[in-house]
Amino acid sequence: MLETLKTLCSLSGVSSREDQVRDYIRRRVEPHADQVRTDALGNLIVFKRGARAAGNRLMLCAHMDEVGLIVKSVTDEGYLKFGYVGGIDRRVLLGKRVTVGERAVPGVIGLKAIHLTTPEERKKVPKLTDLYIDIGAKDQAEALAQVELGDICTFVSDTVEFGSGMLKAKAIDDRVGCAVMVKLLEEELPMDCTFVFSVMEEVGTRGAFAAAFSVTPETALVLEGTTAADLPALEPDRQVCWPGKGPVLSWMDGGAIYDRGLFELLRELAQQNGLPWQIKHYLSGGTDAKAIQRTKAGVRVAGISAAVRYLHAPSSVCSISDAEQMLTLARLFIRAMAER
Numbered sequence: 001m002l003e004t005l006k007t008l009c010s011l012s013g014v015s016s017r018e019d020q021v022r023d024y025i026r027r028r029v030e031p032h033a034d035q036v037r038t039d040a041l042g043n044l045i046v047f048k049r050g051a052r053a054a055g056n057r058l059m060l061c062a063h064m065d066e067v068g069l070i071v072k073s074v075t076d077e078g079y080l081k082f083g084y085v086g087g088i089d090r091r092v093l094l095g096k097r098v099t100v101g102e103r104a105v106p107g108v109i110g111l112k113a114i115h116l117t118t119p120e121e122r123k124k125v126p127k128l129t130d131l132y133i134d135i136g137a138k139d140q141a142e143a144l145a146q147v148e149l150g151d152i153c154t155f156v157s158d159t160v161e162f163g164s165g166m167l168k169a170k171a172i173d174d175r176v177g178c179a180v181m182v183k184l185l186e187e188e189l190p191m192d193c194t195f196v197f198s199v200m201e202e203v204g205t206r207g208a209f210a211a212a213f214s215v216t217p218e219t220a221l222v223l224e225g226t227t228a229a230d231l232p233a234l235e236p237d238r239q240v241c242w243p244g245k246g247p248v249l250s251w252m253d254g255g256a257i258y259d260r261g262l263f264e265l266l267r268e269l270a271q272q273n274g275l276p277w278q279i280k281h282y283l284s285g286g287t288d289a290k291a292i293q294r295t296k297a298g299v300r301v302a303g304i305s306a307a308v309r310y311l312h313a314p315s316s317v318c319s320i321s322d323a324e325q326m327l328t329l330a331r332l333f334i335r336a337m338a339e340r
Helices: 002-010 019-032 140-144 172-185 206-215 260-272 289-293 320-338
Strands: 035-038 044-048 058-063 068-074 080-085 097-100 105-110 132-134 152-155 160-162 166-169 193-198 219-227 300-309 316-319
Touching: 002 019, 002 166, 002 172, 002 320, 019 035, 019 044, 019 172, 019 193, 044 206, 058 172, 058 206, 058 320, 068 097, 068 140, 080 152, 166 172, 166 320, 172 193, 172 219, 172 300, 172 316, 172 320, 193 206, 206 289, 219 289, 219 320, 260 300, 260 320, 289 300, 300 320, 316 320
Parallel strands: 058 193, 058 219, 219 300
Antiparallel strands: 035 044, 044 193, 068 080, 068 152, 080 132, 097 105, 097 152, 105 132, 160 166, 166 316, 300 316
16 A cells, blocks of 8 residues: 555646646556546546446545646746646745656746845745746746746655654645555456546546546545645644544535445444544545535535645645555445445
8 A cells, every 4th residue: 555655646747737647647546447538528437347246336536636737838038937727825836846747747836045135025025926936047048948827837756754644745635645546446346336546636626526427426526635634733723634643534524525324324334343543634626626625416426535734735645554455444335335
């Protein structure tokens, strides 16, 4: 599980440019699947037969995409001006390394040096228009020989195990869910399952809506990374959840109210099998569940997440044991659904 997660986090997959992630997952799961297809939006949809025939009764979903940047213009001096792809706090950008476009041109996000700023400027977060990507070009022509307008920029971040069983990497949201599904696909399943590795979740859950419309499941389990925010600067009632305290069971978020019966099932499975679990103490964010739930005549949705610090930043942090327990709980959920 850990090595799969590390590999997935190392791949580039900003929303709408999930090709590297999709290609890797396809190579891993194709030998174990009964049907593999990529739809018009780029979702990877994998069907695997289990011991019990169930058709499209159960769908599991995790998104392949990550947040990033997009090149909007190039200055006369050869610097790249950019916009966001997905929700990013500009405070985390300064000095971060990126790669630009299909050629993976190396760059760094820059701002004028502190020595050149006024006391008033130092009190404020720089505006997006003040930031730029430096690719080392001497002028606009040299820059445009390496990159194009509309090129996607991916954060560069080492994947490191550290501390008390923690993992630091980019894109843990939601490569952790993808890793769980890859491992499940490599196992024998107790019932037929459809696995959706979705695209463009970070820009409006676009891929999941199309995939769910195509698959038409009765029930869906969404596997995610969610905001931890267990930080000393936050009041206790705003600390969402905690890495190392087990998978987060979803009951409500900014986009969906999850099926109560499925929530109770997940809680019972965790408790009966000695798995730690938690809920969000402050509601924030949303997942593919909001798009899946509203598809066609409606879909019952459940969610299991890993608590992730510094979500949507170049370096995020999760507990390795939480990721492993997500896999265990998802396996138990499929088994319980097969018995219904």
